[in-house]
Amino acid sequence: MKQFNFRSEKLIIDWISFKFQHLENHTQIKIASYLFKIGFNSYQKYGKLAKPIKESIFISSKNECEVLFVKEGPYWSGTTLNFSGSNANIFYSLAQKGFIDWEIFSSGVLSRFDLYFSRKNKREDKVSVREFFENCQRQLKQANKNVSLEKNSKGLILRLGSRRSNNYSRIYETKNSLRFEHEMKGKFIQNYHILLVLNKFEEFENKLSKYFLFYFGKLLPLHYSYLDWLVIKLRPMRKQQTPQLGLNSHYMETKSFQSFTERKNFVSFLQFLVYAQNLDFTRDYLGFTFYRRVVFRVKDFLEYQKPTVKSTNYYQLKKLMDFFDELQANSLIKSFTDNAYRSLVTIPEIKLEKSKHNSWIAKVWIAEELFYYSHPFLLPNFFKQETTKDEFEVQFKVIQVFSSVNIEKIFFVEDFFQDYPSTISNQQKTKMKKSFIRLIKILEEYDLINSNYKIISNGMFYDVEKLTTNNIFEGFVVYEKLSI
Numbered sequence: 001m002k003q004f005n006f007r008s009e010k011l012i013i014d015w016i017s018f019k020f021q022h023l024e025n026h027t028q029i030k031i032a033s034y035l036f037k038i039g040f041n042s043y044q045k046y047g048k049l050a051k052p053i054k055e056s057i058f059i060s061s062k063n064e065c066e067v068l069f070v071k072e073g074p075y076w077s078g079t080t081l082n083f084s085g086s087n088a089n090i091f092y093s094l095a096q097k098g099f100i101d102w103e104i105f106s107s108g109v110l111s112r113f114d115l116y117f118s119r120k121n122k123r124e125d126k127v128s129v130r131e132f133f134e135n136c137q138r139q140l141k142q143a144n145k146n147v148s149l150e151k152n153s154k155g156l157i158l159r160l161g162s163r164r165s166n167n168y169s170r171i172y173e174t175k176n177s178l179r180f181e182h183e184m185k186g187k188f189i190q191n192y193h194i195l196l197v198l199n200k201f202e203e204f205e206n207k208l209s210k211y212f213l214f215y216f217g218k219l220l221p222l223h224y225s226y227l228d229w230l231v232i233k234l235r236p237m238r239k240q241q242t243p244q245l246g247l248n249s250h251y252m253e254t255k256s257f258q259s260f261t262e263r264k265n266f267v268s269f270l271q272f273l274v275y276a277q278n279l280d281f282t283r284d285y286l287g288f289t290f291y292r293r294v295v296f297r298v299k300d301f302l303e304y305q306k307p308t309v310k311s312t313n314y315y316q317l318k319k320l321m322d323f324f325d326e327l328q329a330n331s332l333i334k335s336f337t338d339n340a341y342r343s344l345v346t347i348p349e350i351k352l353e354k355s356k357h358n359s360w361i362a363k364v365w366i367a368e369e370l371f372y373y374s375h376p377f378l379l380p381n382f383f384k385q386e387t388t389k390d391e392f393e394v395q396f397k398v399i400q401v402f403s404s405v406n407i408e409k410i411f412f413v414e415d416f417f418q419d420y421p422s423t424i425s426n427q428q429k430t431k432m433k434k435s436f437i438r439l440i441k442i443l444e445e446y447d448l449i450n451s452n453y454k455i456i457s458n459g460m461f462y463d464v465e466k467l468t469t470n471n472i473f474e475g476f477v478v479y480e481k482l483s484i
Contacts, residue, residue, distance in 0.1 A: 003202065005209060006209060011117055013113070015085070015088050016114075019079075020078055022078065028069060028079070033058060036059075041059040042056075042057040043059075044068065045068065047071065066087055067082065068084070105197070110190060112183060114182065126225060134149065136224075146161050146162055154173065156172065160219065166184070166187060166189070167188065168183045169216070182215060184208070214484055217482070225406060228405050231405065231406070235482065238484055246378060246379055247378075247381050248273060248379075249375060249379055251403060251404065257335065257400075260389065260393075265322075265326050267383050267392075268323045272301065275301055275304050276366055286348055289368075293365050294364050294366065295362070296361070299317060299360070301320065306384070321360065324350055328347060333345055333347075341373075344373065347364060349364075351363040378448070382439060393432075397411070398440075402443070407480045409477065411475050411478075413474065417429055434469060440467060443478070447483070448481055449481050450478070
């Protein structure tokens with residue numbers, strides 16, 4: 001199971017607070033003095049005052065950071081110690097390096113911890129930020145959520161929840177991005193205090209990172225492009241189970257498949273990755289990487305791949321031999337968009353040998369980590385039966401479109417026919433449209449898409465209850481179901 005941390009998820013710490021129920025003056029001076037020595041100027045103010053004055057405690061021009069003691073806030077009589085913005089980041093970094101003596105803070109408890117993610121605006125964003133915010137506000141109000149949309153001098157702000165609750169968040173505009181910020185406070189964050197002071201940072205970050213992602217994932221409509229970053233992070237954590245003998249796929253390069261043979265080989269590769277998981281293996285290092293070495297008869301893989309085809313079929317066996325030659329060249333790896341995944345699935349060595357019984361034996365080395373990888377896409381194996389070329393092309397297009405970043409999956413059927421490598425009749429087109437509809441129904445049966453569809457007409461999207469060969473002439477849209 002993947003371990004999450006702030007760095008891997010690009011989450012920035014924006015606030016850390018500790019609450020002291022009864023902070024004596026001498027204890028406050030001790031804490032301020034300690035922080036001063038490690039680079040923090042300290043100040044204090046009284047929270048009950050209408051216009052509180054910020055008073056210095058220990059300051060020096062040599063210190064670039066600061067910390068603020070807030071005494072007697074509006075809702076309680078204790079004291080909070082606040083690290084804001086970059087100060088919070090630096091304090092946490094010092095703690096990770098073992099430079100914080102937690103005994104100094106023993107009378108306090110973690111009372112607030114803020115994280116944010118910045119998503120840069122993109123040219124391909126279809127709707128404006130305002131429209132995105134208004135749609136989020138409308139949906140959340142329908143679900144009886146506390147939400148408000150405001151505007152200040154810096155731009156729009158969507159506020160989610162109550163500022164006084166244990167969980168409060170804001171989404172707001174910065175110069176060229178949207179910032180998703182979440183405040184975790186009160187009893188909720190206090191549960192994580194012990195992990196912090198025991199320096200269990202891996203567990204601390206894993207739990208808070210996952211909570212941050214799930215919080216926004218369950219709250220917001222994920223089909224908007226402004227949430228593409230969130231969708232990518234949530235997919236490996238989804239609840240959906242892999243369809244039996246299905247396919248595990250990653251994000252695919254749409255321009256990588258120039259020929260029918262390339263597409264066929266790529267599907268064989270997806271099938272092989274699933275097949276290899278259930279084989280006996282030996283394990284060893286190649287260089288600095290752990291690999292599995294699997295050994296199998298090529299005809300056994302053919303039986304798994306195509307149960308309806310005889311395993312002695314010379315033509316099919318020859319195509320598989322060509323596939324393994326292609327696999328060893330690692331050209332298929334380039335079809336994935338993620339560089340880390342491409343590195344992971346590199347096949348360093350394949351040997352094909354004839355056995356005493358005249359059967360071809362394959363010996364393949366595969367990275368061990370691949371077998372524990374959380375793939376973003378879990379798909380039915382549409383390719384178990386022998387199909388016509390037209391049926392295969394439709395199946396491949398469905399896999400290709402589904403293995404894309406956005407929740408919204410757009411099938412441009414008219415463009416698909418126009419770009420088809422050969423001339424096709426109206427009768428063929430009708431059969432292929434039926435194949436599209438049949439495959440979409442299979443995705444729905446596996447609970448991989450929602451049951452709401454749209455069709456494309458004159459470039460516009462329209463809701464429909466059912467897809468038909470007549471109404472998908474120009475194209476259609478389905479929505480991936482991301483159960484978290």
